[in-house]
Amino acid sequence: MRRRLIGAGVTWAVAALVVVAAAHPEGCRTPTALEARTAAEAAVEWLSVNQRDDGAFLYRYDRAAARDLGQYNIVRHAGVLLSLAQAEAAGIDGAGDAFSSGLDWAEDRIVDAESGSALAEGQTAETGAAALLVAALVEWREATGDTGQDDLVRDLGEFLAASVTPEGAVVALVDVDEGDVADSRSPFSTGEVAWALARLHTTFPDEGWDEPARRVLGYIAAERDDVERRFPPVSDHWSAYALAEVGVEWGAPLTEDERDLVRRQAALFGLQTRYESQRRETGPVRWTRGPIALPAGVGTLGEGLGAMHRLAAVDDVAADMQDQVDDRLRCVAGILVDRQVSGVEAADEQPAAPVAGAWFRLGITQMDDQQHALSALLAAMDDLPGGDGDGGDS
Amino acid sequence: MLAALAVLATTPVVRGRLAVGPDPDPAARSAALAALAALAVVTVVVGPALALAADVSAPTVRIASGLVIAVTSVPDLWRRPLVAEPTDPPWRAGLVPVAFPELFGPPLAAALTAAATDLPAGPTAGLVAACVLAVAVADRLPGVRTATRPLRALAGGRAAFAIAIGIALTMHGVYDI
Secondary structure: OHHHHHHHHHHHHHHHHHHHHHOOOOOOOOOOHHHHHHHHHHHHHHHHHOEOOOOOEOOEEEOOOOEEOOOOOHHHHHHHHHHHHHHHHOOOOOHHHHHHHHHHHHHOOEEEOOOOEEEOOOOEEEHHHHHHHHHHHHHHHHHHOOOOOHHHHHHHHHHHHHOEOOOOOEOOEEEOOOEEOOOOOOOOHHHHHHHHHHHHHHHOOOOOOHHHHHHHHHHHHHHHHHHOOOOOOOOOHHHHHHHHHHHHHHOOOOOHHHHHHHHHHHHHHHHHHHHHHHOOOOOOHHHHHOOOOOHHHHHHHHHHHHHHHHHOOOOHHHHHOHHHHHHHHHHHHHHHHHHOOOHHHHOOOOOOOOOOOOOOEOOEEEHHHHHHHHHHHHHHHOOOOOOOOOOOOO | OHHHHHHHHOOOHHHHHHHOOOOOOHHHHHHHHHHHHHHHHHHHHHHHHHHHHOOOOHHHHHHHHHHHHHHHOHHHHOOOOOOOOOOOOHHHHHHHHHHHHHHOOHHHHHHHHHHHHHOOHHHHHHHHHHHHHHHHHHHOOOOOOOOOHHHHHHHHHHHHHHHHHHHHHHHHHHOOO
16 A cells, blocks of 8 residues: 555656646736837837948847847848838837838839839849838838828739739749749748738728738638648738738628637737746746747737737627737737846947847847837737726736 | 536546445545545635746646646556555545545646636536535445456546546647637
């Protein structure tokens, strides 16, 4: 009997080990709207002071070596413009100037394509770049009332619509002379194009942009994961933006497939947020959870959750999940506020400009870390204590 | 709902019946039931409170509970239950080995914690009552010998069901928001 009682004790010890390994504290705190805004302002400041005269931004920086690591990415440039346009809409100083200078850089890289215009360096255009530029220009138009880029927006839209296949898939790469690069697909371009086309319909409702937008969304919802990548499922904040655009801005009901996509994406954002909130930069948790995620990745969770939060106002599937979605959104905001390098922390570093206001992972920051973190903070701001839609006491 | 099912799947009714012996003393039965009820109540009160204090969300509790159920139910697939020693005082036999470790083990503790985290107090209390009642009813069944094959097979089947529910509970936690 005694030996078997010891066996029972071992079972309890195994259970305790499983609990310790699986249930780490999540360390989510809810920042105030003011904290989130201050962090967003610091991110805009980072983008402004690390912008070159030609409008390009510092792309990648090694903090320990105090070294610019070079390289550039045109899709991410367009993404940064989007976050700056969102910051301009939120009234953050400096965002507009950085946007305008960055737009100059982009306009120098607008090329004629077989159909419409693309944003490209060299012969091959990524549809994601054009899509994010459309999203950025529409955001800018809404924030400022500036309609000066409408022709460009339509040309880019024409290029994007031509990249959509009859079943709704999106060609990721286009040779500007030869046309589509066969079978080129990307986990992100599809959602980016869906959102861009949806935004075009919001802006120009009588021009037929809704049909390709809905075709792409239908493909994402019903077929994309099976056809392009079954595992792991794509955590797709761009599709979340597109779903919110259709539901909130168009005022159109979502299809059953789209509502199922809302559920799946919310679950993915939630799972990743919970996991990320368990991570620590030091201590034993690093052994069980690994190093913290890329700041850009954390930011995309906030962007996706922000879109779900907006959608909850008009869709009952999203409304059913709203409490949990809002909890996770506030958690992402807390993670981002806490992980950002403040001006005080960067004051002793030489140079301080590439460090202050940035988010680092393993000592490296990239401009899209600031882009996605900025967009996420802006998406969460209203729902935080002291914000317009005060997230109150949770 | 899944957490409630997990409580029922992890209540080792048959193992408890086998552990108490073929001709149980009423005092042993009463002690076992009282201990089970007390441990279950403490678990549903303390478990969620600990999770809250440690900043562990409900879906993560579900993941951890599901894993505990799935892992620690495996030995129950083949392990014979401990049987009360006839020489022990009945109340003591009711506590060890009947209530602990046979009736109240890690799978049931995990399932009760998950249920109490997910459900309001009323349904949780109902589950605790159902769990104790199931054991009490089983104790009233006619005497059985510890080696009775059908009962052992039934206990193994219950463990297999608990493992399946544990895995489902884990997946539910993973795919929650």
